[in-house]
Structures are given as C-alpha cells and as structure tokens.
Amino acid sequence: MSVLWDALSNIDAITLGLLLLSLGIALFYEMINGFHDTANAVSMIIYTNSLTPGQSVLMAGIMNFIGVMLGGIGVAYTIVHLLPLDIIVSSNQSATLVMIYSLLISAVIWNFGTWYFGIPVSSSHSLIGSLIGVSIAFSMMHGFEFSQSVNWSAVYKVLTALALSPLIGFGFAYLMMKAARKFFPNPKFYKSPENETKRKRPNFWMRMGIIATGAGVSFAHGSNDGQKGMGLVMIILIGILPTYYALDMSSHEYKIKQTQDSAAKLANFYAENNTTLNQLVSDKHLTSALKIKNTITECDVNQVHQTTTLIADKFSGVKSYSELSPQDRWSVHTAILCTDNFFSQVEKAVDKDKSDYVATQRKTLVNASEYIPYWVIVAVALAISIGTMIGYKRIVHTIGEKIGTQPISYMQGTISQAIAMITILLSNFTHAPVSTTHIVSSSVAGSMAAEPDGGVQKGMIKTILLSWVFTLPITAAISAAIYYCLSFIAK
DSSP states (O other): OHHHHHHHHTSOHHHHHHHHHHHHHHHHHHHHHIIIIIHHHHHHHHHTTSSOHHHHHHHHHHHHHHHHHHSOSHHHHHHHTTSOHHHHHOOOHHHHHHHHHHHHHHHHHHHHHHHHTTOOOOHHHHHHHHHHHHHHHHHHHTTOOGGGSSOHHHHHHHHHHHHHHHHHHHHHHHHHHHHHHHHOOOGGGGOOTTTOSSSOSOOHHHHHHHHHHHHHHHHHHHHHHHHHHHHHHHHHHHHHOHHHHSSOTTOOHHHHHHHHHHHHHHHHHHHHTHHHHHHHHHTTSSOOSSOSSSOOGGGOGGGHHHHHHHHHHHTTTOSOGGGSOHHHHHHHHHHHHHHHHHHHHHHHHSOHHHHHHHHHHHHHHGGGTSOOOHHHHHHHHHHHHHHHHHHOHHHHHIIIIISBSSOOOHHHHHHHHHHHHHHHHHHHHTTOOOOHHHHHHHHHHHHHHTSTTOOBOHHHHHHHHHHHHHHHHHHHHHHHHHHHHHHHHOO
C-alpha cells in the first residue's frame, strides 16, 4: 500500500479523479461478474435448499476470496496481452484512458443487460469482445492494417479455451451422470426440491456433496475470473500512474538481480546465435514486436540486442526500482515487453534445448513488470463477493429450472458443479481465461441430457447459445463505437 499512498500523495486532483473513476468502473464490472458467474457457483446450493441464500453467498464470498488470493496472475496477463503492444508501451495517458473507459463501459452495458433478463452469458466473452473492439478501433484510426490491429495469436488461444471448455463440461457431465445412474442407483439422489414431499432438501450425503462442489466452483471462479479484473486494474494503474506501477516497486534486491541476470543471458544468447537469428529476421520468421508503420525504436526487430542489454545495464547495482528515474522505469518497462515479445517468437523457431533455455529466462525477466499488488487482489475479491450477494437470484432461477425439461436433481447438481470446478482449475494451468457461466450451464445441460426422462429446454438453450455467439461481435462493436466517440472528445 505504500506505493499507492505515495502515488496518491503526489498526483494532481484531475489525475486522482480519473484514477478513482477508472477503478470504480473496473470494480463495478467485477461486481456484475459476480451477478453472472459466482451466482452459478451457489445456484445449486440455494435451489436444492442445501444452505440458505445467506449462508451460500457468505461461503461463496469466502471461497472466491481464497481463490483470488491463490489463483496466480497468469490469466491476468493473458488479458493484458490481448491489447496491441503499442498501446501498452505508449505513455500517452489520454489514449490509455479512452481505451479503458471504452472497453469497461461496453462490458458493463452487456453484462448488466443480460443479467437483468436472467441470461447466463459470459463475462469473459464481453471483456474479450470489448478488448478486441477498442484494439481494432485504435489501430484503424492510426493507419494500421486489420491483421496488425490485435494480438491475434493471444486472441485465438483465448477463444479456443472459451469454445472447448463448455464442450468438455457438457461431455464429462453427461458421462458422469450415466456412470452415477449405474453405480449409485439410490432414488433419493435423483430427487429435486420440486418433487420432494416433505423436507424439500437432499439427504446428508447429497447435501454435503452439493455444498462441497459448490464451494469448489466458487474457489475456481475466483482463481480464474478474479484475474480478469486484476488485469483490468493493472492496465489502469500502469496507464495512469506509470511512474509507480511500470515496475514492481516492492521487489527485493535479489529479485532485481535475477531479472538483470536473465536480461544479460538473453543478450548473450542473441549474440551467440546472431547469424541464425539475423537469418530468421531476414526471412521474416521473427518480426518487430510492434507491427506498425510508425515503429517505436525500443521494439525495432533490429535493435533487440541493444534493448535487452539496456535492461541489464539499467539494473546494474540497483537495490530498489525507486533508485531509477521515472523515465528509466518506463523505458525498462517498454524494453521488457519488447524483449519478451521477440523471444517468445524465438522459442518457436529454435530447437528444444534452446527453446527451454529462452523460456526459463523469459519467465524471470517479466517478473519486474508482471505482478499484482496485494490491495488489488483484495479489492477484486471483495467486488466479486458483493456482486454475488446482491444479484444472484435471477441466474439461480435460470440454472435451476430453465435449462432442463425437469427441475435439476441433487445428483445432477453435484456432478455439474464438480465437472465445472475441475474444468476451470485445469484451465488455470494454461493461463486460459474461461467462462464459469458457459461451463456451469453446459455441465448442467450435459447432466440433463443424460437422464432417460430428462432433456433440455430448447428455447432456453437457444437463447443462451445466441447470447454466447453475439456477445463477442456486439461488445466489440459497442466498445469500438465508444472509443471512436471518446477519441474525438479527448482531443
């Protein structure tokens, strides 16, 4: 918090206002994320009367908090890297603010609207669509080609994860439900609150299963979706307060030395493989980190050795990043981004031993610029938890009664939650931002389809599928339009 306090004590009133407004919108987005996604985690618990709504959302809030705290930062920086690198390395505060407001307003409009009508759409889709929209708008307005407007390789990776994860959820829930019918035939497991004659709640073992898997989904949700909000907040902090957040100011001396050593080793690697790398550059297998017409020198493909050496030189003898001037902090931040981008391409173009070596050095190099302050993690966790407590009811009703032709049973609830939890946690290992909404809805549908007297409501499934399909293009169009308008206002 000392870095934040120093920043707040040394900025003017206008910058402070812009910062607070930006953070407020970002955290409100995370609250709406809670409306949509965390509600999925407690919907089975509430619908089956395993716990009261108050107990459920309290548990979800605690598990989300723990999930965010332990989830890491890989997904957060996958979100950040969806942006064109020229926006990230630019110190133009006006351009950064316009981008931030455009994507946040677009995502909030779509998420809030679909929540109001009880449609479980993906917060991830709306965020990614908004990021793509502002990226394309920025690039087209500055004379870029469409192929250069977005970090398409990162987009493809994210979209692949978003597309495959619901299919995995559906398929495994279907198979698990079939297996459950065979190995656990007790009729009590397959009742629902709607066909209970007395208690209208599951027996002890089913109740424990529903609560445990629901807690697991909450934890998994926090570990993945919380990072999306963390990524947004870091874009804001780096864009508005680059002097304080371009580098991890809390880094210990030994960590700074590690980053310096990695930069020096990558510079040596470039020198030792100069002939091979120059040939790859000539053949355009390795390109400039910035594929733009107005090249930023730090990211010039022909200056990678100098850029990497710059990092090692600037960190020589430095015990704290505060010893660097504000200009040096930003130049090093840019140099790290450009160096990492270039060597990520080198990884794919050299043999395995060299690739592993480069990957190890890159991982240490980015420690200086890829980090999340503790207070950001806590703020995002609280925002998601508050959103869950005030907006869960609409989505609970949809998940419990409107996906299947029959109300969901206790076994279906347990299985769909267990599959959703496992799928989300596995996605964290690949740093893939996935949709809790998509996975839970698909898992519920899979468990419904497996039942001999069950099935899915085609009308609701069609509505959900259409919302999934149209979320990306609609949010992209909204954010691009907002960016276009705000760009002229900000001139």
